[in-house]
Amino acid sequence: MMTPEEIYKVWAPESSIWSPWATPVLFARLTCGSVTDRPGEMPQVNLDWLGGFECESTVVVVDLPGRQSVEMGIALTRRGYWPVPLYNGVPGTGESANLSIVVANASGVTVDMTGLMNAVCEGTGILKGLSLPPHAPPAFLLDTDRVLGNRVMAEGVFDNRWMIFPQNFPSAKFLLSRGIRHALLISRWPDPRKDLAHVLLRWQEAGIKTYAKNVADDQQASEIRVAPPSGFRRAWYRALAIAGFHRNSTGGFGGIIPFTTGG
Secondary structure: OOOHHHHHHHHOOOOOOOHHHOOOHHHHOOOOHHHHHOOOOOOOOOOHHHHHOOHHHEEEEEEEOHHHHHHHHHHHHOOOOEEEEOOOEOOOOOOOOOOOOOOOOOOOEOOOOHHHHHHHHHHHHHHHOOOOOOOOOEEEEEEOOOOOOOOOOOOOOEEOOOOOOHHHOOOHHHHHHOOOOEEEEEEOOOOOOHHHHHHHHHHHHOOOEEEEEEOOOOOOOEEOOOOOOOOOOOOOHHHHHOOOOOEOOOOOEOEEOOOOOOO
């Protein structure tokens, strides 16, 4: 059975130049059991539309719900990309046990991370058997449910909504220095989510062409112009954006919504 640290190192090996951006929050609470000790299988993802992009010059951002995000990341490894998990939410208060696969307690949380955690466990077995070059381009993985969750916001509920910031990604200068000239967003939305727009617009302003592929339709990926989100490049944006979110003492986002007290 692999430890959380060993699982994390499979996804963020020391040899990869993108590992410094991998987020360890989810892995610290992950106990997968024997499922990580054998290669698993995941549904085949049709990536025929990806042929127009040169792997070496493209950074991919996957913004799909839970398990689908991991499945897309694993599928992209077969096209030469290395999946970089950016999941920054704490699953809950009693999720994992020494089982063959994660059984999460999804009740009483704003974002159900059960499917995501199981997929990470299954994907670990697959990644262990792959050999990608250290400089393989990155596919950054996000859970699109990170902010909306299931909208259960009440006293005593574990609020594990989370969001990302430009600091969670390499700068445009670093990407350009690695020969990356294109950014591809894979999602189910016509436009990037607000927090992600802050990242993509910075890249776009530096000369990185931005494309989007909506997996909900049969259209090819197309170039997009990211509109400036509210608070773009404002010093107070981060503080205001996380107002109302609950930070976790062990890192990342996640905490119980406190009960109000009577006067």
